[in-house]
Amino acid sequence: MSHAISRRDVLRGTGALVLAFSLSRHAFALTETGASETALRGLPGSLDSTPLLDAWIGIDAGGNATIFTGKAELGQGIKTALLQVAAEELKLPLPRLTLVTADTGRTPNEGYTAASHSVQESGTAIRNAAAQVREILIGEAARRAGVGIDRLTARAGVVTGPDGVRYGYGQLVSDQLLHVDAQPTSILTDPRDFTVMDRPVPRVDIPAKVTGGAAYVQDMRLPGMVHGRIVRPPSYGALLLSVDAGPVEAMPGVIKVVRDGSFLGVIADKEWTAIQAMRRLAARAQWEETAQLPDEARLPEALMALPSRDQTILDVGQPDVPSYAINALFSRPYLAHGSIGPSCAIAHADDDALTVWTHTQGVYPLRNALATLFGMPQEKVRCIHVEGAGCYGQNGADDAGADAAMLARALPGRPVRVQWMREQEHAWEPFGPGMAAHIRATLGPDGSIAAWQHEVWSQSHMMRPGPPGTLLAARDIAHPFPPPPPVDLPMPEGGGDRNAIPLYVLPNARAVNHFLPEMPLRGSSMRSLGGYLNVFAIESTMDDLARLAGQDPVNFRLRHLKDERAIAVITTTAERFGWKERPRPPAGSGYGFGFARYKNLEAYCAVALEIAIDQDTGRTVILRAVAAVDTGQVVNPDGVRNQIEGGIVQAASWTLFEGVRFDRRRVTSVDWAAYPILRFAHVPRAVEVHVIDRPGLPFLGSGEAAQGPTGAALANAIRDVTGARLRALPLDAAKVQAAMLAASFKAAR
């Protein structure tokens, strides 16, 4: 096999096509996806941790393939993309493939579906595995027909050759044929020969979603299933002093009230009954509250005053100068993932086993957490991923899984479905952390950046399961698990300091990460982690520096860049937008530009915006957004466009409207009235996404590429319209209007 590969490699000159995949600049133990960055076997993608080919691909006697991925569909279209990858390399038509996603009972352990790593890790593994399976099948055909493999071709699930040689895949497979370890290199299809990959294949999950098929864990109905609801405490860490459960237990249809310490839940035969019972129970519960939250109005100051672990993550040249042209503090509030569908899980417990259907991003880490929580052997706990509503990071999914498991263990033999209420999702999900960033920068005599300093303050962005103390239920039970020590995700991907190192070429620059071990509010991963604020701060400052230097902001960025792919997305965006020839906007309108390479490792994305601000109300509407993105080898161009479009709209919502509200004890933004997000009135009037394909280059994640650049482009456009630089997110109508007023006073002086 390895002989065949090396020979064919040489024949086809496919050196560039071998995706020997390694991103590691520094070896470190923990990444956001939980994958090891230190290669174990030197195999591509997740094959490195799960090398057996039949762990990834099975072929049945009919010649149909089942693909196993440890990653989960989160609405990002990963199912379709992975099927495309497999179909391309297996040379099988798409309809003959079935995909099994994250299931501790069936699929490889690929950690978390996070950090825009899915196509890189799982896609790379499946692509290589599929290519190797195809070659094994060809090899088997060659053996049976007694001809050389180079005279055989695999196409549409059939291996054909001279003299009528013809074997369907189903004829070729036998029990142990695919039960072999993967090889380090594969014969990959030349991008010029792609028939499925790089095509806008329709998503496999959409028809069910638009016609009322069972598409989500929320839609699952298991025989004998009952409904549970949880009564969460009124604030972080509150203790349940007493609850008068009797009248609730007596309600018709209520099966059981479950209490363990401060964990309180109820099970009923119908969902509405469970909700009613939960409300009654909540009204009868007495709590002792101790939480002390920071002053929301002075959040950045409160964060910066917390003890920190400081690390210099960049230090080049002499960034200390007597004074800086820009010396400014940027901040973001806590942000809610705000899934439209509250978190849900179904759990089934019997004698010694537990099964949980969950929309967690990591079935294996959740399984481990539940096993520890319940003192069960890991192999007795099975977590099966079923889609939920979009999560954009860690929402309440894992917690709901634990909640359902808690109730199911109290009612063995019956599947218990738990869905959170809206106020629970809004109050108890682990928020995207509030953050502060301080930038100082100055220009040299040549109009380029002479000194740059970036400091960022943030709590952990990675509090996912693994340790049971990450789960709400585990903290509330009578013998609780303490919250685990917070994780400071290390560079180069980083957590709070993600993207804090500018991609720009700066001769004198320092970046310092002030990691805050305390967690004033519960927080964890939310799309782009610290990258959103860091890019917002960097790109806002780039804009101000360009203005100070009297240079066009796009040219100013370009003169500080050497990376050709960065330059390409910026120039493509500028050209497609018509940046150079942009007309002088009418009053109340303006332009803004933003750019970043996500994590400095993933997709490149630049965004140009034209906005209009209602002079009466300060409301900002995006008239036109143009983006260019380079995600390396594109698997599904429409999927990439969908991600970037969505990223722009979601980031517009974060930037213009959002912030978690709280008083000194409780989170108060517990519904859509108190946590408003973008509605249709603020939808951009036009969004254009240009995908720069890089055939043969490694896949780069695109799901989080647009958020930072969009936030920055909005701030820059608002600066263009109003003359005011807003640095404290969100840039809501009141702030914009106050800024317009202040700026007009300034102009009058």
Place this chain on the structure above:
Amino acid sequence: MTTLTVNGIGRTVSSTPDTPLLYVLRDELELNGAKFGCGLGQCGACAVLVDGEPVFSCITPVMLLEGRDIRTLEGLGTAEAPGPLQAAFIEEQTAQCGYCIAGMIMRAQALLERIPHPGDDDILTALEPQLCRCGTHMRIVRAVRRAAQNMARASEAGR
């Protein structure tokens, strides 16, 4: 016992009359289209049509719906034979997670029944009560526009 007409079929349901329609649709009639989003009438994930008008099924007790014509996403078509709006949403690949889409389609259906040729402003205004978190708004508007065109073309061809 309450008698409801759901997608043209009379159904007798045993849930108490105060039960919001959403739970009757999902738990008793086993229909997936309407989704629980907020239970407050703030997000529209649960939208269905009652006598052609969109309502939030999560806050509408079934006692109000005796004898009324209730339509859900399932009443518009199937994966094999999608209705015009569903087909347009598939053609435009209008979903990321898709959780909000059922409600979007139902409200768009009511719009197109009222205004067969809506302008973009009509679409934006009609969909204002509906929330999407993934940011698929652009595609949703495109799909509604496309559905209107497809329906117009179909009715012309039928003439």
Place this chain on the structure above:
Amino acid sequence: MAIRRVVFILVLLSVAALAAALVYAWHGAIAPINPPAASSFDRASIERGATLALIGDCRTCHTAPGGKTLAGGLAMPTPFGTIYSTNITPDPQTGIGLWSLEAFSRAMREGLDREGRHLYPAFPYDHFSLTTDEDLKALYAFLMSRDPVVAEAPPNELPFPINIRLVLAGWKLLFFHPEPYAPAPARDAAWNRGRYLVEGLAHCGACHTPRNLMGAEIRSEEFAGGEAEGWTAFPLGRHSAARIPWTEAALNQYLRQGWQADHGVALGPMQPVVENLADAPADDVAAMAHYLASLGAPDGISPQATAAPPDASGQRPQSAGWQAAVSAPAAGESEGRLVFAAACASCHDSHRSLPLGGVDLALSTTLAAEAPRNLLNIILLGVPASDGHVAPIMPNFAASMNDAAMTALLGYLRQDVASKPAWPELPDAIAAARRAAAPSTKAGAAR
């Protein structure tokens, strides 16, 4: 309405005949000027004018849906026909570009346009006439420094003889007796400021004071409540029907924030008013609240506070189930009570203050009002989400609640919750409110 109109026309005709004979009716044009450059006004004046314009709600009436701000063209339905607001940007042809300060001041004080034609009192010059010279100058500076917009307002749709502007001279003779604002020396500055704004630019009485058959405010019944665009403008001060007296703090919060926990949300034509005041100077709004609070409260209303206990389940934002559990109604309970329990109680009985819960209906002015119109409007229209702002949201029940259910619900709310006599002619009121709330079937009509 028909009888009212006939009476009105008869009266008006006779008055017009009389008035037309009078010199009073005739006013000359004020010479046009070259539109002054925006830079000719000092910044402070413009800024001050901008805030006064907010308090005066200029943009609310003088902006058409989807149109440019202050460029006019908004259709204003009146009992007598439709009047279109005019373009008050400084465009010389279609706006007020040729107007001198003198012409502008005359319009504000006397209800005459630059050419000397009488203006319909839909333009509330009966209030604006109080405006001081200094404030008029600031307003003028603000308006004349806007970007000129070319926009011709559609012609008014008024029947004869109201379409003859000269008849307005008679109307003015009868009902319009402007006097300059006279401060009350015994009162403090905030009260005087508040009164000046409330009676003048803010023209609160235009909606909150009843009007006579000829559309003039009945001065003797100031703030006794009026009507606007299908909504009841509730009585204020000692006429107020509020169950919880309006405190100064509550008024201030309501006017600036658009909602207040005890009293609910500003809706209908009050909504743009609070949107304007949200951006107006805090001191001015506070002065208005101060003055309005000084108008007193009806006798016999005790300032009872029935705020939920701070530990009620509804006051625990992070806990599950802030909505109230619906208690299954006992057998034989009224239909209205059943509807309320199933459709309304989970929020309105949650003892959870706005923006998260629903107002306690037992304390609602809307239920205590003479007519059910506002309650019907709220049920039919809901409280839509305020895009991007923290504000209460209430879903509407127009489609889900049929007339029978609505009749039963209103009966229960009015009689059992508010303990007031039944509203008469409920079916007619429901039908009228439904007609007004029905969505349009025309494309583009939404905006």
